[in-house]
Amino acid sequence: MRYILVLGAGRSSTSLIDYLLKHAPEDRYQVLVNDVDLKLAQEKIGGHALGEASAIDIRQESDRRKLISKCFLVISLLPPVLHQIIAEDCLNLHKHLLTASYLSPELQDLHQDALDKGLLFLTETGLDPGIDHMSAIKLIREIKAESGAIHSFKSYTGGLIEKKSDNNPWHYKITWNPRNVVMAGSQTARLRENGEVKFVPHSHLFREAHQVDLGHLGLFEMYPNRDSISYANIYDIDLVPTIIRGTLRHPGFCKAWAGLVSLGLTDDQLVVDTSQFGSYRDLLQAFLPGDHTSLAEKIAKRILMVEPQVIEQIKWLFDETPLPAENMSVAKLTEHLIIEKWVLQPQDQDLVVMHHEVEYHVGKTCIKRTSSMSMTGQNSRKTAMANLVGLPLGICARLLCHDKLLLRGVHLPVHQEIYLPTLQELQIFGVKFTETKSAL
């Protein structure tokens, strides 16, 4: 019997492992789950007869190779920095590799080698990146098939919290990597607007978040991703004058986060001697001017915003919670804080929203098409996020098992033979895109 190896048994792996195990008997494979935490790996397998847990240290070359050589396919949910060594092993040991992480230039460099060896290294096959690519490309190709000339492409995704589980003033809880939440917007964003390249520096990214009305999905705030233009070529919309890819938040999040950025509380370079501060509130005070005014006035002065709601959000977050004992960067300290204050409670339900909006013309008719999807999680273990990151990986793994995915080399899921069956099967899990089409 063949083995599928899942590396990492963290939050995002739940749905993937469940899905793989469910189909293991019919597809005749076993699922091997490796994590530094053996109990976590065992827990995810839940005693399934075709599941096996291990806790091999992935940084130990010989152990790692032994593990990889057992399987015919590796699905890595490990931190992106580890993907290159795993990819090199997969190349040497003749194994396919699937990940939900961004394609790195180093991995791209392995394309010819993977092709020569008859292997598929499929990356960016989770939610965002992943389902966003698949559904956007599908929409774009449909429009091109009806001879539409696209002049605007906008695509937004948000990993959010369901209204009934939303009980903090930030309207946000952690459903994915908290490090990414803190570092989001630490770099200048690049997008294209009416034919012009536009840069939005990190100090303005959240401050200038747009309100977007997604109809029945509701009202959200959107800030642009780091580089919207980098996908223009992959989506085959190189010359489209407006290209914006963005992240969604519930209204009220972005301005307050802009405040934290402005205060310097997302700085990853400044290492703080935590012994000097009793609590996060003390740390906040150190980032404020020494004026003899109220805390609220000092915050308002520094963030150049006077909205009471924003001040309250910052005060709510930076409260009397004690600092970790270890010295670390301010960004790391803020990460520790949000992990604690924005924790998903066991019965909390998360929400994922995705929306594409394409404007084009056919002849003299201007048309707008939208394609939107939302999914609510069951609880803190079975999140919509884990579903949407894990299921596309699982579906693609099974396509490989069934020899229905014959593409080889290093790829993103922008090929029909990947995205059509994947989006199709995702519908069974409630991932349904609602489409609208209207004349402009």
Add this chain to the structure above:
Amino acid sequence: MRYILVLGAGRSSTSLIDYLLKHAPEDRYQVLVNDVDLKLAQEKIGGHALGEASAIDIRQESDRRKLISKCFLVISLLPPVLHQIIAEDCLNLHKHLLTASYLSPELQDLHQDALDKGLLFLTETGLDPGIDHMSAIKLIREIKAESGAIHSFKSYTGGLIEKKSDNNPWHYKITWNPRNVVMAGSQTARLRENGEVKFVPHSHLFREAHQVDLGHLGLFEMYPNRDSISYANIYDIDLVPTIIRGTLRHPGFCKAWAGLVSLGLTDDQLVVDTSQFGSYRDLLQAFLPGDHTSLAEKIAKRILMVEPQVIEQIKWLFDETPLPAENMSVAKLTEHLIIEKWVLQPQDQDLVVMHHEVEYHVGKTCIKRTSSMSMTGQNSRKTAMANLVGLPLGICARLLCHDKLLLRGVHLPVHQEIYLPTLQELQIFGVKFTETKSAL
């Protein structure tokens, strides 16, 4: 006859080389000047009989070692990244080393080795760092000698332009490393105010620059240096409740620079495809919102400042100057621009201002002492900056020649045997500190 080796014949070396050559006959040494640009090295020597120019590539180990082995003392004005390999050579070849750069932890690690071999590695012996340390320490020790208990230490230095040579709306020209001008304030500053640690994030550093009135020296703007507290121990003022070290600019500079920072134009991570933009004005446009308003309104919206003067300064700087052909970071592009627009004309005179301000009490009497110095350059070659960076190095080199500097190991110029004779001889060159003392 002995050799003194000067590495680097750039802007800061002029006064140093002149000084060393002037004293060469009496002190019986020769001055060897090495630079990648042979003509520049020859020009700085000006045909002096005891001068010798060379153009050895310092990155070639064997050539570098041959060069260093000829001399008994190395003065390095090279970029700081090169100091460690030169220090290692000096250690192996038994040579003293003087630099005007910040002491790195790696160089500090060579202390015991230098001590064992009877060598002096003296760093931070230019202007700032350099003369600022020497004059501050002298003042602090004098106050301690009169049993003064210090409660506030402030120290400011500025490399500026003389009023009569000031003909641009920024009131600034380049007299030192332009890269440092652009990157100044790219990190959060740390200082101590009334017993509390305060952090000032880079987005506010220039925006919140204080006006400081330095009496007869005039009115300036001051922004805090990166880490004011790191010198508390060296200055022996560990427990002093207020410690601020800062940089001076002419009034009107800081707010406009805050504008550039806010616009994202000092971002060193974002690499720009310069072929997409015709001029610096086009680049500026890309960093502004796409609204259908005037350039001034768009700038004001992004920088959250409405002062017409600030807008004018930004427009003046980011004009129709063409961009370099090479792709580079925005910070590098801005560096190229200021090198061109803030160039020192041949007859321009620069200005250096230094000011220390110490508050303390003796018994129940509160006292304030200040110590200030300013120097005007002759022209763009003989700048005050070059004088003040080069002369302390030259003076210390001669103290070593005369066996009057017996300290060994890795040091800063905070020892009496260095700062007393150095400050003494600097007076001959017009470096005179004016002191005031008043009851508070």
